[in-house]
Amino acid sequence: MSVDQFRAMMLREEDAKTVATVENLTVDALPGEDTLVKIEYSTINFKDALAVTGRGKIVKSWPLVPGIDLAGTVVESSNPRFKAGTKVVLTGWSVGEKYFGGFSQYQQVKSEWLVPLPEGLTTRQAMMVGTAGFTAMLCVNALERAGITPASGPVLVTGAAGGVGSVAVAILKKLGYQVVALTGDTAKHDYVATLGASEFADGPQWADQPRALEGQRWAAAIDTVGSKVLARVLAEMQYGGVVAACGLAGGADLPTSVMPFILRKVNLIGVDSVMLPTQDRIAAWNRVVHDLPIEMLEGISATTVSLDDVKSTAERMLDGKLKGRVLVDVNA
Known part of the structure; x- marks a missing residue:
């Protein structure tokens, strides 16, 4: 043509x-x-x-x-x-x-x-979701497959004002989870709260190297940041907690130890959206339509x-x- x-x-x-x-x-x-x-x-x-x-x-x-x-x-x-x-x-x-x-x-x-x-989405709305929202959906799927439910306890989302984080907050809220957000910028709290975050975890400690184990706070987490932030998330997980990691906005390194894994049975799950098989993609996109209502999507x-x-x-x-x-x- x-x-x-x-x-x-x-x-x-x-x-x-x-x-x-x-x-x-x-x-x-x-x-x-x-x-x-x-x-x-x-x-x-x-x-x-x-x-x-x-x-x-x-x-x-x-x-x-x-x-x-x-x-x-x-x-x-x-x-x-x-x-x-x-x-x-x-x-x-x-x-x-x-x-x-x-x-x-x-x-x-x-x-x-x-x-x-997917039926029910325009091309503009699909790009409102995009790789970021699609990855957020995959992260939620990973937590659910690992046994995390709304009754498990609070779920932390790091980088919560960003593309992946904002959609993850909205989906988790829709599914009934208690969502705690880490934004790195208090000026973004009002926006993230409208998406469904019930509280915020921001503080100066996130810039510091954590101890091998910190106080237990989170049943699950979706991390988009990596580096020291992910190290602290792991150190603060509850016993048997699950972390879905999908990003490295803060760096590709992970300065942690085996302690969270062998003493608290923490599970770290990597989430990839690049080479995911087609049938899994179709299933995830169709779920986005159901679990990220249009009115919530437009609120992002x-x-x-x-x-x-x-x-x-x-x-x-x-x-x-x-x-x-x-x-x-x-x-x-």
Whole structure:
């Protein structure tokens, strides 16, 4: 199919630095996968911000169209499951890292990466969820599979004002859990409280290295931060507590000991949304529709930017100046 020129952000490496520009492309510049999608919305996740600014080693192939999420409409596909006009969503599969991603008005992707848009969601709402909300749902699933119920006790969510954290708070509240939030910024408390946090754990101790074991506080936790924060979360877990870890906003290190695991039977579960099998993705997306009601989804703070604003917005995200989700309207 012939498509006139369209706009996309392209990352190139020049003198060991990342250069991000918005350019006019044609379909011939795309990777030639089996499905062409007209994109309506993407998002800026923490990983996207690292890629666009060059502050993290995210990009695996140059040049690259970044954007690990996208939602839009199939234009054409050689896969009969995806007829022209089908609404789809894509997260993960190293798109926006190794393969061309969502910061473009059109993209060619492998059909096996796509999930049909769940009934009841618009493409904008799907990107309100995005990788961040999808990961939050996977974290909640992990806690439930490990036996955590609302009767187990308080659940701590770290990075609770961010993309994953804010959706996790909302889902947990909907399911009846007592949610305690760690935001790192008291100015964000009112916002997180509206999502369902009943109290906050913020304090100067989170910047310090914890002891091997601290006082027992949490039945479960969803951690998006890593490093010293995750070390303290582990040290403060109740006996038999469960932590679902999915992020490293505070660092990839984990300065802890075996003590929480062998003396308090703490379970640390890693959550990955990148290579999750397709059927598990479909199940998780369908659950999002049920457990994150539209009115609650719309209550999550969202900033919408154009392709031209992606780089400056990514800088603000890494500097901790944003809350909630950031949508990219690629056609704005």
